[in-house]
Amino acid sequence: MAKRVSASNVTAYYGGFKAIENINLTVEPKTVTALIGPSGCGKSTFLRSINRMHEVLPGARVEGSLTIDDQDIYHRDVDVTAVRRTIGMVFQRPNPFPTMSIFENVVAGLKLNGVRKKSILEDAAEKALRAANLWGEVKDRLGKPGAGLSGGQQQRLCIARTIAVEPQVVLMDEPCSALDPISTLAIEDLMFQLKDKFTIIIVTHNMQQAARVSDRTAFFSIEKTGDPGRLIEYDNTQKIFSNPSVKKTEDYITGRFG
Amino acid sequence: MGETPHRSADAGTGGTRVTQSHEWPAGASARVAEAPVTTRSPGGTGLGGGGALPRSRKFGAERAFRGLTLAAGTAVLVIIAAIAIFLVAKAVPALRANTENFWSYEGWSPNDTQPKFGIGALAFGTVLSSALALLIAVPVALGIALYLSHYAPRRLGTALGFLVDLLAAVPSVVFGLWGRDVFSSPVRDFSVWLNQHFGWIPLFGGDGPFGASVMLGALVLAIMVLPIITSLSREVFLQTPTANEEAALALGATRWEMLRTAVLPYGRPGIIAAMMLGLGRALGETIALALTLGITFGISFNLIQNGGNTIAANIANAFGEANETGRGALIASGLVLFTITLIVNITARAIIYRRREFTESAA
Numbered sequence: 001m002a003k004r005v006s007a008s009n010v011t012a013y014y015g016g017f018k019a020i021e022n023i024n025l026t027v028e029p030k031t032v033t034a035l036i037g038p039s040g041c042g043k044s045t046f047l048r049s050i051n052r053m054h055e056v057l058p059g060a061r062v063e064g065s066l067t068i069d070d071q072d073i074y075h076r077d078v079d080v081t082a083v084r085r086t087i088g089m090v091f092q093r094p095n096p097f098p099t100m101s102i103f104e105n106v107v108a109g110l111k112l113n114g115v116r117k118k119s120i121l122e123d124a125a126e127k128a129l130r131a132a133n134l135w136g137e138v139k140d141r142l143g144k145p146g147a148g149l150s151g152g153q154q155q156r157l158c159i160a161r162t163i164a165v166e167p168q169v170v171l172m173d174e175p176c177s178a179l180d181p182i183s184t185l186a187i188e189d190l191m192f193q194l195k196d197k198f199t200i201i202i203v204t205h206n207m208q209q210a211a212r213v214s215d216r217t218a219f220f221s222i223e224k225t226g227d228p229g230r231l232i233e234y235d236n237t238q239k240i241f242s243n244p245s246v247k248k249t250e251d252y253i254t255g256r257f258g
Numbered sequence: 259m260g261e262t263p264h265r266s267a268d269a270g271t272g273g274t275r276v277t278q279s280h281e282w283p284a285g286a287s288a289r290v291a292e293a294p295v296t297t298r299s300p301g302g303t304g305l306g307g308g309g310a311l312p313r314s315r316k317f318g319a320e321r322a323f324r325g326l327t328l329a330a331g332t333a334v335l336v337i338i339a340a341i342a343i344f345l346v347a348k349a350v351p352a353l354r355a356n357t358e359n360f361w362s363y364e365g366w367s368p369n370d371t372q373p374k375f376g377i378g379a380l381a382f383g384t385v386l387s388s389a390l391a392l393l394i395a396v397p398v399a400l401g402i403a404l405y406l407s408h409y410a411p412r413r414l415g416t417a418l419g420f421l422v423d424l425l426a427a428v429p430s431v432v433f434g435l436w437g438r439d440v441f442s443s444p445v446r447d448f449s450v451w452l453n454q455h456f457g458w459i460p461l462f463g464g465d466g467p468f469g470a471s472v473m474l475g476a477l478v479l480a481i482m483v484l485p486i487i488t489s490l491s492r493e494v495f496l497q498t499p500t501a502n503e504e505a506a507l508a509l510g511a512t513r514w515e516m517l518r519t520a521v522l523p524y525g526r527p528g529i530i531a532a533m534m535l536g537l538g539r540a541l542g543e544t545i546a547l548a549l550t551l552g553i554t555f556g557i558s559f560n561l562i563q564n565g566g567n568t569i570a571a572n573i574a575n576a577f578g579e580a581n582e583t584g585r586g587a588l589i590a591s592g593l594v595l596f597t598i599t600l601i602v603n604i605t606a607r608a609i610i611y612r613r614r615e616f617t618e619s620a621a
Contacts, residue, residue: 051508053504053507053508056504056507058412081510081511081512082510084507084508084509084510085509085510088508088509089508091501091504091505091508093501095499095501095502095504095505096505097502097505097506097519097520097523097524098499098502098524099523099524099526100523108506108509108519109509109510112506112509112510112511112515112519113510158505161505161509162508162509165509165510
């Protein structure tokens with residue numbers, strides 16, 4: 001259920017602007033990897049390159065190679081929708097479909113894949129909502145609008161929607177930055193449970209969060225505004241936060257820079 | 259940090275001024291208290307600092323503006339009431355003088371000594387031509403709007419959108435003349451073809467002549483309402499939150515599936531509103547239909563034979579030679595048109611209201 005993600009020499013552009021340059025890193029299956037770094041260092045861009053969401057923006061493109069279990073996701077013959085089904089994504093702000101009920105939101109991905117049978121959808125919805133620790137709170141109001149939930153519940157709904165299609169890898173782009181501390185805790189707990197089944201890559205600005213939830217941490221940085229973001233250091237989380245080998249990483253995690 | 263003492267010193271001066279200003283008449287206090295301070299530099303008293311809180315003003319721009327908006331709001335009600343009273347007062351005597359049933363009689367001769375007129379055929383023609391126009395225009399308009407908002411390159415989309423808006427600026431009499439003099443001949447040929455091959459369907463039956471038909475009128479109407487529906491739906495589609503579009507794409511949706519999952523449902527109330535505005539224009543359209551329709555008084559579903567009429571077109575055609583009763587009869591028909599439009603609008607509201615739980619939270 002979980003796959004290895006490896007990037008080699010990944011460079012991404014927005015039109016003429018080079019946002020990240022020569023990123024090389026490998027994420028092991030069933031681990032949580034945190035991407036940290038100052039604003040504008042390209043960590044979100046890198047994350048969006050992994051499920052080919054980067055190229056959705058006009059003029060954006062990616063060079064280099066990204067593979068999941070040795071399959072090149074940027075290969076000419078690869079169906080981009082299949083890549084995105086395999087590599088799910090949770091966004092910074094909760095984005096449930098406003099016109100859909102809680103139930104419809106959870107099964108939206110399945111319906112897109114042609115699953116129509118009610119019983120299958122119901123089972124999948126319950127399974128995903130249970131996995132997202134949301135079932136108990138919403139089981140009596142599955143027909144209500146998903147946008148009527150609290151921010152934290154909405155984000156867990158979005159996680160449920162993502163994992164309902166049973167992806168191999170789950171990308172999270174600052175999933176807690178719009179949430180209060182209690183909801184944040186709920187989502188961090190959830191990540192611990194989810195890594196039994198998925199490879200998780202999370203972008204976060206919150207270094208305590210990176211230290212709490214991740215096994216490995218990648219530190220991105222830029223020289224100055226306008227320069228492309230680079231991977232500075234990638235190591236076990238414990239090592240990064242206790243004894244980083246690069247001075248710049250140490251400056252960042254101790255708050256002297258960024 | 260260095261600024262803190264500065265600020266507190268300033269607060270002190272503010273404090274002394276509070277006691278002073280009590281002696282000034284309320285209302286003027288703020289301005290007068292500030293008068294000794296000549297500069298508005300960061301060190302001086304800013305707009306929000308110092309001085310006693312002035313009493314709220316009894317008369318000021320706030321109140322005046324409130325009065326103005328209230329007057330404007332009331333004016334709407336007064337105008338509507340005045341129009342309604344005028345229409346009813348004019349219509350009732352004519353309806354009394356009518357020697358035939360107003361609802362079922364198929365004909366319009368209210369100027370005779372024995373006035374005979376009925377609304378049935380006109381109301382039917384109005385609804386038929388408008389519904390047909392909408393049926394043709396809506397799919398095309400939605401297609402154009404989706405293309406402009408989500409498929410076309412941004413620059414092309416903007417340019418084409420501008421062209422579509424231009425189409426809305428063409429006066430209806432121009433559409434009418436074009437429909438009568440240019441468009442009618444291809445429509446006639448097409449009608450003959452339909453009649454030959456599909457004559458067994460009552461819609462396309464009859465022996466002719468063809469051309470100045472409900473189909474011609476509806477096609478011209480469709481072209482006229484197309485820009486309204488296109489322009490509004492495009493606007494609504496563009497407003498779809500990017501977050502929702504990305505959510506759909508990230509779930510593995512193709513472009514069309516993304517439109518179906520995120521954009522179309524989100525735009526639904528807007529699409530309905532756009533359709534209703536289009537229908538409103540179609541129902542009330544006067545001169546283009548007066549020029550293109552065959553002007554007959556009969557209820558028929560035949561789309562291609564010369565014929566068809568609508569309430570508004572009939573008013574345009576008959577008003578010139580109408581006497582007192584004739585004008586009353588036309589006004590009565592106007593009231594019926596008004597009622598039809600009202601029902602259409604209420605229905606649209608009801609459709610939007612039924613899903614309010616979902617659309618409100620979307621906002």
